[in-house]
Amino acid sequence: MYTIVIFLTIFLGFASSQTIPAAIPLTVRSPYFNSWLPSTNGVSLNGKWPTFWNGRVLAWAGFVRVDGQTYQWFGRNNITTILNATTTSYHLTPTRSIFTVSAGPAQFNATFMDPIEPSDWVRHSLPFSYLFIDTLLTTDGNSHSIQFYSHSYALWVTGNADNVVQWDTTDTTSSIYHEASRLNKQPMAETGDFAEDSTAYYAMAKQSGLTWQTGFVDDLINQFATKGALADTKDTQFRPITNNNPTLGLAIDLGTTKELSNAVVWAIGVVRDPSIRTVASAGIESRSTYFWTRYQNISEAIDDFLLDFPNAYDRANALDTKIMIEASAVSPEYVKLVSLGLRQTMGSMEFTTGNAKNNASDIKVFMKDVGVSGRVNPVNTMYAALPALLYLNASMVPYLLGPLLDYQSTSAYTNTFAAPDLGTTYPTALGNNTNTILGAIENSASMLIMTFAHALKTGDATMADRYYNLLKQWADYLVTNTLHPSGYETDDDGLRYPDMSNLAVKGIIAISAMSKLAKALEKPNAEIDMYKNKAASLASEWEKLAVSTSGFVTSTYGDSSNWIMPYHLYSAKLIASDIISDTVFTNQQKYYETQIPQAGLYGLPYDSHNAQRVRSQWLMFTAGTIADKTTRDAFISMVHAHAFSNASDAPFPGMYNAQSGKTFSLSGPSSPVQGSMFALLALNLPNKFIELPLYKRARKGAIAGGVVGGVVLLVAIAALVLFWRRRRVREKAVRKKEDIMPYVGVGPSAPGGHESLQNYIGNTSFDNGEVRPFTDLPHPDVNPNAKGTIPPPPMSASTDLQTTLQGSSSKSPSRTAASGTPQPFSPSRSFLLTNSESWIGMHSRRGSTSSLNASSVAPGSSSAGQQELFVEVQQLRREMEELRARQGADEPPPMYRHLDTE
Template identity: 35%
Template sequence: MQTHFRVLCYQQPALNAMRRVSTSSLILTAVYLVQSLHVLAGQSFWPAAVPLAVRSPYFNCWLPTGQGTNPTARWPQFWNFPSGSNGVDNLGWEGLARVDGTTYQWLGDWSSESNHGFNPAQLTNIQITPTRTIFQVEAGPMSLNITYLTPIEPSDWVRQCIPFSYVALEAASTDGKPHDFQVYADISAEWLSGDRTSDAAWNTTMTGNVIYHEISLNHPTPFKEISGQANDGIMFHAMTNAMTNGASSTYHTNSDATCRGQFLNYGALTNGLNTVFGSILSSATPVFALAVDLGPISSTFSPIPNGEAQLRSPYFITEFATPTDVISEFLSDYDTANQRAQALDQKILRDASNISTEYADLVSLAARQAFGGIDITISNGTDGHWNTSDIMIFMKDIGNTRRVNPVEVLYQAFPTFLYLNASFGKPLLAPLFEYQDSPQFTLQYAAADLGNSYPIASGDNASHSQGIEQTGNMLIMTLAHARISGDGSLISQHYGLLKSWANYLINNILFPTSAQQSADLENIVNSTNLSVKGIIGIRAMAEMSEAFGQAGDATFYGSQAMALITEWESLALDSDRQHLLLDYADDTSWGLMYNLYADRLLGFNLVNSSIYAAQTTFYEALPVSRFGLEINSARTSSGESAWLLFTAATASVSNWTKSMISMAWSRASFNQTPEVWSTDYDIFEGTITGGSASPGQGAMFAPLVLSIPNTTILFPVLTGPNAPTHKSTNTAAIVGGTVGGICVVGLVIFAAVLARQRSHIPLRRGLLGRTKDLTRKVDPFPLNVNPTESVFTSVSGEIGRKPPSQPHRPRTVVTASTVPEVPSPQDVPGGDPEQSGLSSSRSAMEELRNEMTILRRVLLSVRTDITAPPPVYEG
């Protein structure tokens, strides 16, 4: 007989822009193994933790795998588990399977607490893809394939922001005979709060289609985190109500010993509900259990899923009226969701494998980690309906701070979003633009973030030391998004702000002072790497001006960029012109020139190709430690995986790109330190120095994005002459506001949802708010719209539609002849030179530049820091 069952994790969004996001997902399936890691023949990639249900900052569940332990015999944990103590970071999730009356544990660590009579399941393999983590285990005469699927839905943002994560279980007889088979999963209230003494309450709902447990805190604290977990959530653990083909579903809420003991002894639960509420952890820890009896089977018909949810309100609430609706939809969609996930995995892995097999491992581990740092949100309009034109994505600085939309981390992660669907770029950048283009923001350079207490996006108007860094990042990301998506709305809405940033760079970048800090936290006078980022940012402004029809601005910024890069080249190289220096005039210094990646990404060729070739040769000659190269010569033990991959993408020969990828792979596969893959580490010992679980690992996609074609940048129809507009702000949803989230967990037919509680505004019954038109809303910026139809009629409308992919599209938005390139400093600040003039001028300047190098070095050796900026361009 064939049958199937599914498990899902669900996270429900917060109900308004003033909410914070709290998400946890839990998929419980227990298999206890006592198998050593070395039994996995052929297994080479073994990270310290693998993703189980990773979809948002609060729905972020991992399974530790390192330090010689058996992964399927451990408790799943929240992303920050190295910092926890006494089990505070555990996320109770137990999975059991019963075969012919014998019980096996395939997830969780209950059997280690006392002798419960479980048999160990044997782990035979682990596979990690961009969307799935797949365990293969043996439970007596049955082979189990357990798939933890957290879908990535680049073109369907409703589905993308549903905080669900599937756990699918497939069982097959290894001896060809049918065996009596039952499966069980439970979760605990540990998903609700980092304070395990908090009191919780719960109830169970059963409909014709689904069964789910709902758990919440008795006294939630809005906008508060405890040990990184949100403290105002509601969790659902759900499964389909299997009553066909001989299968039967049962549930129970009681102590862990009672629920697990029932399944151990009888293979079923009693459908009981203990309403004596208590604390999350106690002598009789409450768990919320679900079980399915499949009867005698030789194989399951299809696998079993798991899922999660989130808040501001989360975008998916535009389609669902109740938790039951979204749970039912998510569970019933498993088959097609799995097909979509496999197709996406195949595409990503095919593209990555063309570079190297190790690179395929890196992007597989990075994809869910990047998406696990964001929440997709929507606001409620004044008419009471969802404002579908106001979609914003908020990112948390996971692993470092609670900063909201940290610009340098967003910059690291941006390649993942550009690769999968560049339309993600607008809602990721929009909150930053809206705040900074309002009267509340007074700095002349770009902000570093939107506040320090995710999920409260209060805005950040404080001065900081990364003016060049963050301003360059914003200009580069804005053009990169527009080029690949075709959406020019951010440029048109915020053109004045973008110009002011470019002007700031012109006056500050060539000789950065010690007051300017880079993304790798260096305060280096005359930093070569920081300076070139600013120059590339100015060049990006020239192209945005050209695309927007502002020819005078395009000429000016193009001229400035060319003059500055000429100056930079004369300062940045060592005396033999063999490599770039960490800081001008110090021939003993060097660094990973990761900021050159933007020149490659945007296709400017601003930096001479000979410099790329010389730099690659220089890297190849450097001694390599166990985990690769240090960030620079001043930090001899500090490694950074994101900047390593950015640098790898700039290499002039593919073999060195592969070599740097191999360095990152060595650290990613290091499992002797308890962590979720960290961006910052010691290159000799592998110990963590920061960035655990950071979405910045999205930088692994940096080489892949270089092959993505550009498209024509299109703009909304604007009113008034010429048209650059200074956007009208909508900061109410950001400043003093928050993003909210909900968590869900499930197994086989189990799902859990964590819903955020509001503090100032009571929850409405229409929690998920269904719209009148229930047609599925896909990515509001779809990938298959004909470019001739993407003519915009209003700035507030849906914009940024990307035309169908064109295989031989050049890597420029406009033709080279239409972008003014100024060949020499004499032409600044205007003119309209030909590209041929650029080549001849560069050649003519070569001898003079070489002769001036010695003089410049003498001057720089006695140069003092400039504390006051030069005059600001007022054009």
């Protein structure tokens, strides 16, 4: 486990200023659990406080005592007898920030790790992080007396340090943890971006040498410096944070040693319950974080989090390795950008379940527009973050889009275009029904593109089918308004000009996406062709209007004195749309080659109307549209130049000055838009064949079976009528003979007859004459009470999971206590196989289709009608089997087996 860390210590050395971001992520797990190390003046864990994304200090600290001398390796203090340790190197991965520290004769690595769990949403939603010490070495090779100590203030739980806080310490069967919160919480309220209803936790697993204490910060530090241990005592005087800084401390005595046998691990977290207040079909509901579906209380969650550390480390290392190896195929700078951008993207979201906490299939995801507006599920931000979500696990996307789609499907929403968000102030998500026509084209196009991108990367059309009418409404709006957008604005600082080229092409690409959705869902050909032809004609017109005689795309039609970075062309690449000709991409690349030498130090502006403003997300989208490696890498270098500079002190912001690098108001520090750093990796994801949702295919099979069954029934009736008529003829002949011959009797036929027609129709049941599909999956046409619940979709192939077909007797989704990953809804047998970890089980539940044979005809019968019926039914049966094979009616019903991630 520790070999990699030792190697990093030896290999990396001290990081140069060119590879140091303005702020290094420490813990970025939720909108309210977010901490960074300012590093504009170099990397040093000590001598400065970690801060929240907005710059507010978080008094979190760490100390080590070696042979009686105490050193501070993290944070600050005012005690003169404490010496400063030295940070000698650091290394950044997508899930970890690793620092090598020297304290006297001791050297060790201090690692801050945010577990990103794309295939286990219970673990991913648990808002805790690890701080751990490993790879302890002594420079002289001798053993030394060594103790470690760390503490945290209660600053996580309120934006006003004058508020009174309370705290406590709990001793469980396997851990010791502190907790702190406001004495009087304010539900769903923020002060200075901090939640006023949260509880902070600091914990360690029980072990020999563990001590704890709560109280005035200086008392705890002096206690540790003097004794090498804490006093195991509680301070019970609840007070404001500004009054003698109430502090939560945990220490461990390693004894006399020269190396570690096990890592020293602290767990830190910030929990809110409930976490979101949102609109639902039954009214307003409060929702809890998804991890509660597995744990009965917070003690269980903390114990499990600490016990799982070795496995969590291995999973984090595997994910880091995968991402960094794939990114290294692009460039070394690109590796650093994806490593820096992932945590703030994932840390902006909260995975939730119903307040009852007992329904693991009830999943909704909410994103905060961190660093910008604070809105809930901001469409423009989600659009920029989409590449990271698709790459990690595209199955997250419908749960993020779902709350928006569900709300806008109700009568409460009256606009004919898509809303920009689900509410203006996180964590209250009550919908946005205001007249937001200025962003109508941007938002409608974003929603269509994101919906189709999810379907394309997963092969699952469930969400698109459920909300098809709403998506169609938005597509129709774009058909009418996108080519000549007038009275609309872009997401970029509200630019508003008539005939903006980049805005128009985004709408055209969205119409193309709609045509592909309609085709995948087997809508009428006229409807498919209408969107396809309209997109093609609009694209052709757009190229004539938007492309200058010199070949570059102008900012507005016909004005070659201005230009635009048409970053929305990236979406055409992402959804495999050829609606925009290759010539546009080629000529635009040539134009970039002429502009790069003239660019500011930190990049090209996205629009010549705003020539001093750069947005990192659009630079990276643009890089994804460029075929030439040199030109593409120049755009990557532009983003890297600012991200790894001291031009600003903001945590990886999305917008800044092209020349100075200084940020603007609402520049987006710690913004989820940096999921755009995965734009190039997302383009490498395989496109799936999009299947109809299973309930639609099952219904089609049932209908096909019903039609064939009806034909069989009609033929059988006709044959029986023919048999009856011929039998009447024979009976008349017999009666004539009986008039001549004495009665000798005719014995009755032996029991025989024909197999039930149900066996020929297949796996279809009949109820009062109605043909029903195999299973009642939650879909409006099948279950009218299921509105707003998206069946759990399949995990994305990008998570490197494999689909297998194997036996199961279950008909419905199930969940085990071992994992909280939503049960995958299997849309098709054609789901791609990617590696050895299997997680979907399917099993065929076929009805009996025993064929008739000679014994099924009454023995001794010479009826020509029965023989003809037998032949006819056999022929129809063969034709029916062929029809079923062609139509997929023989697909088995969905079966589920849980993905065991334990």
